[in-house]
Amino acid sequence: MIDRSALAMELEETWHREIPLAAAMGVVVDGYDGHTLTVRAPLDANRNVHGTAFAGSLYSTCVLTGWGATWLAWRENDLTGQIVVADSTIQYRKAVAGDLVCRCTLNAEAVAAAVQEFRASGRAKLALSCAVDAGDRRAVTFMGTYVAQAAHH
Amino acid sequence: MIDRSALAMELEETWHREIPLAAAMGVVVDGYDGHTLTVRAPLDANRNVHGTAFAGSLYSTCVLTGWGATWLAWRENDLTGQIVVADSTIQYRKAVAGDLVCRCTLNAEAVAAAVQEFRASGRAKLALSCAVDAGDRRAVTFMGTYVAQAAHH
Numbered sequence: 581m582i583d584r585s586a587l588a589m590e591l592e593e594t595w596h597r598e599i600p601l602a603a604a605m606g607v608v609v610d611g612y613d614g615h616t617l618t619v620r621a622p623l624d625a626n627r628n629v630h631g632t633a634f635a636g637s638l639y640s641t642c643v644l645t646g647w648g649a650t651w652l653a654w655r656e657n658d659l660t661g662q663i664v665v666a667d668s669t670i671q672y673r674k675a676v677a678g679d680l681v682c683r684c685t686l687n688a689e690a691v692a693a694a695v696q697e698f699r700a701s702g703r704a705k706l707a708l709s710c711a712v713d714a715g716d717r718r719a720v721t722f723m724g725t726y727v728a729q730a731a732h733h
Numbered sequence: 734m735i736d737r738s739a740l741a742m743e744l745e746e747t748w749h750r751e752i753p754l755a756a757a758m759g760v761v762v763d764g765y766d767g768h769t770l771t772v773r774a775p776l777d778a779n780r781n782v783h784g785t786a787f788a789g790s791l792y793s794t795c796v797l798t799g800w801g802a803t804w805l806a807w808r809e810n811d812l813t814g815q816i817v818v819a820d821s822t823i824q825y826r827k828a829v830a831g832d833l834v835c836r837c838t839l840n841a842e843a844v845a846a847a848v849q850e851f852r853a854s855g856r857a858k859l860a861l862s863c864a865v866d867a868g869d870r871r872a873v874t875f876m877g878t879y880v881a882q883a884a885h886h
Contacts, residue, residue, distance in 0.1 A: 598782040601790050604757035629751040635800075635818045636793030637754050643788050665788045667824040672817070 582656055588612040591648050599644075605637055607644060610681065615688075617652060619645040621680040633676035641682045642710040642722035643668065649684040650706055650726045653691050659698060661728045666705070668724035674714045682722075684710040694728070702730035735809055741765040744801050752797075758790055760797055763834065768841075770805060772798040774833040786829035794835045795863040795875035796821065802837040803859055803879045806844050812851060814881045819858070821877035827867045835875075837863040847881070855883035 588609040595602040606625050610618040619641055626637035643665055650663050686708055698704035705727050712720035741762040748755035759778050763771040772794055779790035796818055803816050839861055851857035858880050865873035 594782065598780075599787050599789075600778050600780065601754070601757065601787055601793075604754065625753050627751075627753065629747065630815065630817070634752050634754055634793075635796050635821075636752075636789070639792045639796065639821075640754075640787075640789030643792070647788075662783065664783075664828075665825060667822070668788075668792075669820070669822045671820040675817075 582614070584612050584614055587652055587655055588617075591651060595644060595648075601640060602644060605640060607641060609648070612652060614656070616683055616685040617645055617649040619648065619682045623677070623679055626680055630675070631677075633680050635672060638672070638676065638680055638712060638720050639668075639670050639722070641680045642670065642684075642712065642720065643724060645682040645684045645710045646708050646722065646724045646726060649686050649708060650728065653686055653695070654728060657695050659695065659728075661698065661702075661730045663726055663728045666725045666727050668722060670720065670722045672720055674717055674719040676712060676714045676719050678714070680712060682710050682712050682720075684708060698728055698730070704728050735767070737765050737767055740805055740808055741770075744804060748797060748801075754793060755797060758793060760794060762801070765805060767809070769836055769838040770798055770802040772801065772835045776830070776832055779833055783828070784830075786833050788825060791825070791829065791833055791835075791865060791873050792821075792823050792875070794833045795823065795837075795865065795873065796877060798835040798837045798863050799861050799875065799877045799879060802839050802861060803881065806839055806848070807881060810848050812848065812881075814851065814855075814883045816879055816881045819878045819880050821875060823873065823875045825873055827870055827872040829865060829867045829872050831867070833865060835863050835865050835873075837861060851881055851883070857881050
């Protein structure tokens with residue numbers, strides 16, 4: 581039985597211990613149900629010159645959420661390896677005037693294919709998307725491609 | 734006569750005063766010659782779980798550099814207005830194991846067209862690119878579209 585709340589806590593602790601910017605942003609894992617990872621960062625530490633969320637903070641929250649969702653999928657499949665983002669696109673449609681809340685839902689078939697590729701070759705790519713809403717409207721859409729690589733591969 | 738070093742100092746002070754994440758990253762303006770803006774952030778505050786530059790810090794350095802280059806072009810043309818990034822793409826090709834140094838060179842014709850559009854309509858879009866090198870090789874390529882909007886427009 582996978583203890584998802586322990587995994588989510590380990591993810592958050594890893595971010596705060598290993599990534600100074602994640603600590604400065606105050607990112608926390610808001611929830612993880614095995615499908616969707618939700619990450620939150622407070623507005624105050626992440627505001628811009630206009631008093632709304634800084635584009636770099638929105639991006640960083642998204643890139644961490646995507647990385648975290650991939651890391652969690654790897655751990656749930658008993659895999660380890662180095663995970664890095666290779667490229668990404670982000671669109672800003674509305675200003676975010678409250679906490680930055682980012683959600684990432686991995687596609688189960690894409691994860692299964694990537695896990696199979698990783699087990700066979702020690703390397704896999706996974707494309708995913710994240711979203712941040714403002715009120716009930718989409719504010720930010722992020723698409724990223726992550727690469728997982730086995731250690732010493 | 735434009736005092737470019739005073740403008741560059743005002744830009745850096747604005748970032749540190751108004752954007753907590755920029756202060757946490759320690760971004761400084763390394764140089765501005767009227768064409769190319771160079772921005773630097775120290776590795777230590779911006780490292781990731783692998784000990785190299787965090788993807789979110791690289792992106793934030795790029796998005797600030799692009800914003801700063803646009804802000805400087807506006808100031809040099811005696812324009813004011815709100816500048817925001819609308820969308821962007823970033824590619825990570827090599828890890829950055831030292832300071833994050835981002836360069837943005839605006840295309841003079843694109844700036845002239847955007848300034849003309851802004852003067853006519855109070856709104857303009859400007860597409861630009863930024864780059865971060867690792868040693869003598871390109872590590873990161875960023876492309877962003879910024880929107881400038883006149884106040885009370």
